[in-house]
Structures are given as structure tokens and as C-alpha cells.
Amino acid sequence: MLEVRDLTVRFGGITALDRVSFSAAAGRIVGLIGPNGAGKTTLFNCLSRLYRCDEGDILFEGRSLLRTPAHGIAALGIARTFQNLALFRTMSVRQNILLGAHSRAAGGFVAHALRLPRVRAQERALAAQADEIVELLELGPVAGRRVADLPFGTLKRVELGRALASRPKLLLLDEPAGGLNHEEVGGLMELLRGIRERLSLSLLLVEHHMNLVMRISDQVVALNFGRKIADGTPDEVRHDAELVKAYLGNAP
Numbered sequence: 163m164l165e166v167r168d169l170t171v172r173f174g175g176i177t178a179l180d181r182v183s184f185s186a187a188a189g190r191i192v193g194l195i196g197p198n199g200a201g202k203t204t205l206f207n208c209l210s211r212l213y214r215c216d217e218g219d220i221l222f223e224g225r226s227l228l229r230t231p232a233h234g235i236a237a238l239g240i241a242r243t244f245q246n247l248a249l250f251r252t253m254s255v256r257q258n259i260l261l262g263a264h265s266r267a268a269g270g271f272v273a274h275a276l277r278l279p280r281v282r283a284q285e286r287a288l289a290a291q292a293d294e295i296v297e298l299l300e301l302g303p304v305a306g307r308r309v310a311d312l313p314f315g316t317l318k319r320v321e322l323g324r325a326l327a328s329r330p331k332l333l334l335l336d337e338p339a340g341g342l343n344h345e346e347v348g349g350l351m352e353l354l355r356g357i358r359e360r361l362s363l364s365l366l367l368v369e370h371h372m373n374l375v376m377r378i379s380d381q382v383v384a385l386n387f388g389r390k391i392a393d394g395t396p397d398e399v400r401h402d403a404e405l406v407k408a409y410l411g412n413a414p
């Protein structure tokens with residue numbers, strides 16, 4: 163489904179990604195790990211077309227993402243979450259999720275302005291999809307509440323819902339456990355597994371929470387100083403000498 167080929171990104175004199183390659187099959191949960199400054203965010207931002215890449219390519223279902231304009235990514239079936247949450251704070255939970263669903267809406271400006279029957283039918287379908295996501299993420303009790311009034315842990319779920327509402331084939335998660343307490347991380351793990359099963363999608367997550375990554379991922383890709391240093395199942399990667407050294411240094 164996803165193939166990253168010799169991806170290189172430079173910022174002035176810094177090589178943030180140095181010929182990174184890996185591939186991921188459909189339906190997998192892929193964890194992207196590495197110490198601070200390893201290049202995880204840069205790779206993530208290349209996948210969502212926020213950053214320009216200097217060399218290499220990213221293929222999604224055989225199509226070059228780098229030749230797809232950034233606004234065309236959602237139409238291909240890729241959605242992302244943001245670490246600092248991309249929500250409209252004065253709107254309700256349900257409205258935020260509905261906005262995510264609207265990235266799939268078809269029909270031009272005129273059809274929408276005139277509210278033609280097919281536009282109304284489409285709006286009903288999108289609303290039903292948004293409600294399904296609300297239910298899946300157990301957000302029903304707060305669906306009508308203003309986002310600004312809700313605690314951070316709930317907002318992380320709304321952010322997830324906003325991205326899921328576009329019905330992506332690949333969901334990119336930017337530190338989904340960031341800022342969550344121990345109990346919430348446990349809940350998130352169950353939630354992500356449930357989402358993968360129920361919506362049969364692939365997940366790629368950048369995450370510092372090692373326990374979450376190792377327990378939930380089918381495949382782990384590790385970076386250090388912009389290079390890929392390990393790629394395999396959590397068990398294969400856990401004992402990788404270069405990865406252990408990258409995290410712990412040369413301490414005995």
C-alpha cells in the first residue's frame with residue numbers, strides 16, 4: 163500500500179532524512195520511532211505533503227504522492243491528525259467530525275448554493291457517517307458540546323474522529339498518546355485496534371510512548387539521524403543493537 167523510496171530531505175546543511183526506504187502492507191499498524199531529531203516528524207510531514215522532499219519518492223497504492231498536490235491527498239484516501247489538534251474550538255464535537263467528512267463531498271459551488279436534491283442526499287449520508295464515528299469513538303454523550311469546554315483526552319478522540327470521518331485508507335497519527343495519562347493510553351490502544359478492525363484501514367503513527375508502539379504495531383520502523391536503522395516486527399526491532407544504542411547511547 164505504501165512504499166517510501168530513498169527519501170531525502172535537507173534543511174540547509176542538515177540532512178533530516180537520508181535515503182529512507184520502507185514499505186507497508188494494507189491493514190497494518192506501522193509505528194515510526196527514533197530519538198529526538200531522528201527525522202520522524204519530517205517523514206510524517208512528507209507523507210502528508212506538508213514538506214517538500216529533495217530526492218526519492220513515496221508511492222501510495224502505486225501512485226506517486228510527491229506528484230499529487232497537497233490538497234489531493236485526502237481524495238486519495240490519506241488523512242492525518244495533528245499533535246496540537248486541528249479543531250474548531252467554538253464548534254461542537256459533532257460539527258467538527260462532520261467537517262472531516264466534508265472533505266469527501268462532491269458537487270460544485272452552484273449545486274451546493276441551490277441545495278439540489280443530490281446535495282441534500284449527500285449531506286444526509288455524510289451526517290450518518292459522522293454519527294457512526296461519534297458512536298465508534300464513544301463521543302455520543304458530548305456530541306453536542308462545544309470543543310473548547312472539553313478536557314484534552316476527549317479532544318484527542320475528537321481529533322481522531324475528524325480524521326476518520328473522511329474514511330481514509332491510511333490514517334497518519336502524530337503522537338496520538340501525547341499528553342494522555344496512563345489510563346487514557348490504555349483506552350487509546352483498544353480504540354486504535356477497534357478502528358483498524360471495524361474500518362479496515364492502515365495506521366502509521368509517530369509516537370514517543372514506546373510501550374504503546376511496541377504493543378500495538380505490526381511493523382516498527384526506527385530512524386536515527388535521518389537514517390533508517392531498524393525495520394521489522396516489534397520483537398525483531400526490540401533487540402536491535404543499533405536501536406538500543408540510539409536510545410541508550412554507549413552506557414553499559
Ligand SMILES: Nc1ncnc2c1ncn2[C@@H]1O[C@H](COP(=O)(O)OP(=O)(O)OP(=O)(O)O)[C@@H](O)[C@H]1O
Nearest residue numbers: 173176177178196197198199200201202203204205
Ligand atoms: N523546518 C525545519 N527547518 C530546519 N530544520 C528542521 C526543520 N524540521 C526539522 N528540522 C531538523 O531536521 C532534523 C529532524 O527533525 P524531526 O523534527 O523530523 O525529528 P523528530 O524525530 O521528529 O524529533 P522529535 O522526536 O524531537 O520531534 C532535526 O535536526 C531538526 O532540527
